[in-house]
Amino acid sequence: xxxxxxxxxxxxxxxxxxxxxxxxxxxxxxxxxxxxxxxxxxxxxxxxxxxxxxxxxxxxxxxxxxxxxxxxxxxxxxxxxxxxxxxxxxxxxxxxxxxxxxxxxxxxxxxxxxxxxxxxxxxxxxxxxxxxxxxxxxxxxxxxxxxxxxxxxxxxxxxxxxxxxxxxxxxxxxxxxxxxxxxxxxxxxxxxxxxxxxxxxxxxxxxxxxxxxxxxxxxxxxxxxxxxxxxxxxxxxxxxxxxxxxxxxxxxxxxxxxxxxxxxxxxxxxxxxxxxxxxxxxxxxxxxxxxxxxxxxxxxxxxxxxxxxxxxxxxxxxxxxxxxxxxxxxxxxxxxxxxxxxxxxxxxxxxxxxxxxxxxxxxxxxxxxxxxxxxxxxxxxxxxxxxxxxxxxxxxxxxxxxxxxxxxxxxxxxxxxxxxxxxxxxxxxxxxxxxxxxxxxxxxxxxxxxxxxxxxxxxxxxxxxxxxxxxxxxxxxxxxxxxxxxxxxxxxxxxxxxxxxxxxxxxxxxxxxxxxxxxxx
Amino acid sequence: xxxxxxxxxxxxxxxxxxxxxxxxxxxxxxxxxxxxxxxxxxxxxxxxxxxxxxxxxxxxxxxxxxxxxxxxxxxxxxxxxxxxxxxxxxxxxxxxxxxxxxxxxxxxxxxxxxxxxxxxxxxxxxxxxxxxxxxxxxxxxxxxxxxxxxxxxxxxxxxxxxxxxxxxxxxxxxxxxxxxxxxxxxxxxxxxxxxxxxxxxxxxxxxxxxxxxxxxxxxxxxxxxxxxxxxxxxxxxxxxxxxxxxxxxxxxxxxxxxxxxxxxxxxxxxxxxxxxxxxxxxxxxxxxxxxxxxxxxxxxxxxxxxxxxxxxxxxxxxxxxxxxxxxxxxxxxxxxxxxxxxxxxxxxxxxxxxxxxxxxxxxxxxxxxxxxxxxxxxxxxxxxxxxxxxxxxxxxxxxxxx
Numbered sequence: 001x002x003x004x005x006x007x008x009x010x011x012x013x014x015x016x017x018x019x020x021x022x023x024x025x026x027x028x029x030x031x032x033x034x035x036x037x038x039x040x041x042x043x044x045x046x047x048x049x050x051x052x053x054x055x056x057x058x059x060x061x062x063x064x065x066x067x068x069x070x071x072x073x074x075x076x077x078x079x080x081x082x083x084x085x086x087x088x089x090x091x092x093x094x095x096x097x098x099x100x101x102x103x104x105x106x107x108x109x110x111x112x113x114x115x116x117x118x119x120x121x122x123x124x125x126x127x128x129x130x131x132x133x134x135x136x137x138x139x140x141x142x143x144x145x146x147x148x149x150x151x152x153x154x155x156x157x158x159x160x161x162x163x164x165x166x167x168x169x170x171x172x173x174x175x176x177x178x179x180x181x182x183x184x185x186x187x188x189x190x191x192x193x194x195x196x197x198x199x200x201x202x203x204x205x206x207x208x209x210x211x212x213x214x215x216x217x218x219x220x221x222x223x224x225x226x227x228x229x230x231x232x233x234x235x236x237x238x239x240x241x242x243x244x245x246x247x248x249x250x251x252x253x254x255x256x257x258x259x260x261x262x263x264x265x266x267x268x269x270x271x272x273x274x275x276x277x278x279x280x281x282x283x284x285x286x287x288x289x290x291x292x293x294x295x296x297x298x299x300x301x302x303x304x305x306x307x308x309x310x311x312x313x314x315x316x317x318x319x320x321x322x323x324x325x326x327x328x329x330x331x332x333x334x335x336x337x338x339x340x341x342x343x344x345x346x347x348x349x350x351x352x353x354x355x356x357x358x359x360x361x362x363x364x365x366x367x368x369x370x371x372x373x374x375x376x377x378x379x380x381x382x383x384x385x386x387x388x389x390x391x392x393x394x395x396x397x398x399x400x401x402x403x404x405x406x407x408x409x410x411x412x413x414x415x416x417x418x419x420x421x422x423x424x425x426x427x428x429x430x431x432x433x434x435x436x437x438x439x440x441x442x443x444x445x446x447x448x449x450x451x452x453x454x455x456x457x458x459x460x461x462x463x464x465x466x467x468x469x470x471x472x473x474x475x476x477x478x479x480x481x482x483x484x485x486x487x488x489x490x491x492x493x494x495x496x497x498x499x500x501x502x503x504x505x506x507x508x509x510x511x512x513x514x515x516x517x518x519x520x521x
Numbered sequence: 522x523x524x525x526x527x528x529x530x531x532x533x534x535x536x537x538x539x540x541x542x543x544x545x546x547x548x549x550x551x552x553x554x555x556x557x558x559x560x561x562x563x564x565x566x567x568x569x570x571x572x573x574x575x576x577x578x579x580x581x582x583x584x585x586x587x588x589x590x591x592x593x594x595x596x597x598x599x600x601x602x603x604x605x606x607x608x609x610x611x612x613x614x615x616x617x618x619x620x621x622x623x624x625x626x627x628x629x630x631x632x633x634x635x636x637x638x639x640x641x642x643x644x645x646x647x648x649x650x651x652x653x654x655x656x657x658x659x660x661x662x663x664x665x666x667x668x669x670x671x672x673x674x675x676x677x678x679x680x681x682x683x684x685x686x687x688x689x690x691x692x693x694x695x696x697x698x699x700x701x702x703x704x705x706x707x708x709x710x711x712x713x714x715x716x717x718x719x720x721x722x723x724x725x726x727x728x729x730x731x732x733x734x735x736x737x738x739x740x741x742x743x744x745x746x747x748x749x750x751x752x753x754x755x756x757x758x759x760x761x762x763x764x765x766x767x768x769x770x771x772x773x774x775x776x777x778x779x780x781x782x783x784x785x786x787x788x789x790x791x792x793x794x795x796x797x798x799x800x801x802x803x804x805x806x807x808x809x810x811x812x813x814x815x816x817x818x819x820x821x822x823x824x825x826x827x828x829x830x831x832x833x834x835x836x837x838x839x840x841x842x843x844x845x846x847x848x849x850x851x852x853x854x855x856x857x858x859x860x861x862x863x864x865x866x867x868x869x870x871x872x873x874x875x876x877x878x879x880x881x882x883x884x885x886x887x888x889x890x891x892x893x894x895x896x897x898x899x900x901x902x903x904x905x906x907x908x909x910x911x912x913x914x915x916x917x918x919x920x921x922x923x
Binding site: 268270271300304305306307308309310311312313314317478485 | 599602603606607627628629657660661663664665807808809810811812813
């Protein structure tokens with residue numbers, strides 16, 4: 001084997017690691033180069049205050065592809081679950097909390113009609129999400145042109161929609177592109193129920209409940225459960241444990257993983273990649289470079305716009321990458337006590353999204369460059385399930401806070417302290433005294449997430465999941481099949497189909513694209 | 522208020538068509554008062570007689586007001602790299618003091634526009650285009666350390682074309698102008714300013730293009746017509762130029778090809794190969810807009826062929842359908858004129874592949890009117906392999922006086 005046969009993977013995010021594992025299993029010489037001192041990218045567990053560890057960006061697993069977990073034997077590589085199938089507790093100011101699990105209201109005041117509607121809604125959305133899930137491990141078809149396999153890909157997608165049956169197909173086509181607000185308004189009365197359901201459609205996006213594409217975002221979120229995983233889950237050791245298991249699988253298959261090895265640029269020979277150059281000046285020759293970095297960072301940063309054509313560069317520049325979700329980490333000296341919430345429910349997923357208008361108002365502010373005056377939150381206290389995360393008797397709280405603009409009008413520091421204060425106030429309203437239990441805190445705005453995890457725009461999907469950036473249009477038309485216009489360069493991250501969330505599918509699909517390209521050559 | 526001031530005060534919307542820097546003279550000379558709007562400037566179709574104006578191009582010299590042509594200054598350390606990624610030819614081969622004709626394509630290898638690149642002094646380039654290009658140039662500049670300024674209104678330009686053009690230049694004080702080779706740029710003091718002269722043009726003849734600060738525009742015009750009188754100088758409008766450019770074999774955007782960025786139907790644009798401009802495509806450059814698509818086209822074949830036709834008879838085959846011997850439509854004429862110099866009925870046509878090979882039997886369906894009655898002729902066409910007008914004096918250096 002010569003240097004020329006080597007495959008370099010830029011970035012050891014979970015997709016980069018999955019890609020490395022599959023390519024190494026296929027007998028390729030794989031070198032993964034990661035800028036950070038640890039693997040995992042945004043699926044990472046890190047210490048934010050002495051003795052307190054937390055999942056640094058993504059904090060719940062709900063999209064991990066069960067097929068990938070099985071094929072790469074992640075369990076035997078050390079992945080264990082601290083909790084699976086978390087319930088959702090929608091906190092209510094009056095203490096009438098809603099407890100939801102799947103399509104059931106386990107407790108809380110909800111009209112009977114809503115309970116029935118929820119069961120139907122949940123079953124239907126899972127059927128729709130299954131259509132999305134079936135596409136996860138397929139290369140998206142190329143539009144306009146291409147051979148039989150492209151036609152087949154498009155036909156399969158059509159077939160998946162068609163076999164929903166007449167009524168479901170109509171409904172799927174009616175709602176897939178619209179907004180969750182209208183869909184929920186049609187089916188439910190309870191504002192609290194609608195608020196909790198709507199939150200799932202906008203978490204991590206640049207969307208409010210009334211924004212189109214929020215239904216699509218929800219279907220993407222549900223597609224993990226539809227594909228057969230165990231719903232909202234927390235790994236033992238935090239989200240970093242998934243990355244560690246993927247890294248172990250890759251290493252066991254023969255891949256080399258080098259951390260603290262930031263890539264400065266992708267090098268070219270003529271119109272083909274020749275390898276990469278590290279920040280220190282070291283050059284690593286390679287026949288193929290697969291980038292787990294986001295599309296803009298890879299193509300405009302590491303490669304450089306001048307090596308690409310104008311129209312393509314323009315499309316990549318306008319791939320929407322601005323995140324709107326902030327991440328909150330609190331070190332707590334004791335377990336907070338939530339008003340009228342029984343002790344066994346504190347470890348579930350707690351959400352503060354009292355109704356859809358609350359969410360929409362929170363979004364309105366961020367749309368115009370301000371942090372939400374009344375933020376919505378998705379809260380977990382993972383130390384309840386995994387004692388290793390905090391010193392004995394103490395706890396860590398991890399929350400997604402909506403919404404925080406990528407480029408706030410105020411300075412980053414002002415916006416950060418403002419949103420931290422508002423998030424603590426929101427928590428304190430439900431858990432009086434929580435504020436005083438905080439011994440250390442950290443709030444990461446989208447711009448902080450961009451810096452820390454090297455994700456342009458700080459969007460946890462690498463780019464908005466919307467119909468115009470979905471499947472064969474992701475990240476941009478003409479580059480949706482993992483291979484980039486420059487010979488030997490591939491993308492394998494969340495900026496590709498099927499998108500973000502800790503899934504591994506983009507990594508596996510990219511590995512298949514690399515192998516298919518080799519066969520065709 | 523002059524034009525410049527109006528533009529500066531953002532009052533330009535009050536007037537949608539502008540006078541050029543030579544309007545004070547062209548409007549006096551345009552005794553036919555025939556004008557059209559060329560990129561929002563008032564431009565003469567013809568001044569006194571389009572056939573005599575044409576005759577001046579080929580037998581003496583004629584002056585064409587070139588101010589409306591879109592011009593850009595491209596500066597900065599990445600100017601060359603930017604241009605090389607933009608256009609299909611190797612710009613590094615256009616040395617300082619030289620001009621190169623070029624085309625540029627979109628990502629699909631379809632021609633957006635054609636124009637000329639002037640390699641000026643100190644690493645500065647001028648790009649002249651048929652169409653407005655600032656948007657595409659700005660878009661293409663992302664990732665390059667380059668500054669692009671559209672300065673169409675800040676440069677007064679004239680084309681001085683025809684056999685006596687060099688003699689006139691020398692008469693207005695451009696000593697040594699005869700030594701400029703085709704596509705050379707020279708600089709001469711004039712009226713206390715600097716006159717830039719390039720041996721370029723759109724007539725396929727001995728000729729020059731003159732570039733000067735608009736403040737000296739009228740002085741330049743007056744000098745040319747004063748000293749040029751004995752050399753038969755005339756003003757010419759676009760009608761006369763049209764005949765000359767077709768004789769010379771030069772294509773024009775919007776006429777002979779539809780700019781790719783304006784095409785809605787995908788089969789309406791053309792690649793460089795489909796415009797007989799393969800010589801402008803340099804695949805040894807690792808990256809330029811359209812390269813991948815053009816490589817694929819080279820491998821898989823083109824859809825169209827661009828040909829020059831020698832048409833039987835004397836009726837210009839304007840917009841005619843072209844038929845094969847079995848009376849199938851195989852293409853259309855894009856430009857056509859009677860060529861007074863070649864004494865031929867000439868045309869450009871875009872034909873479906875594989876038609877247009879030398880020796881193919883082709884027919885043009887020509888309609889013409891006589892006293893409101895329409896007539897039709899089917900005229901046999903021969904594919905011409907050379908331009909219809911290509912005199913040695915076009916290339917001869919030093920240029921002769923005639």
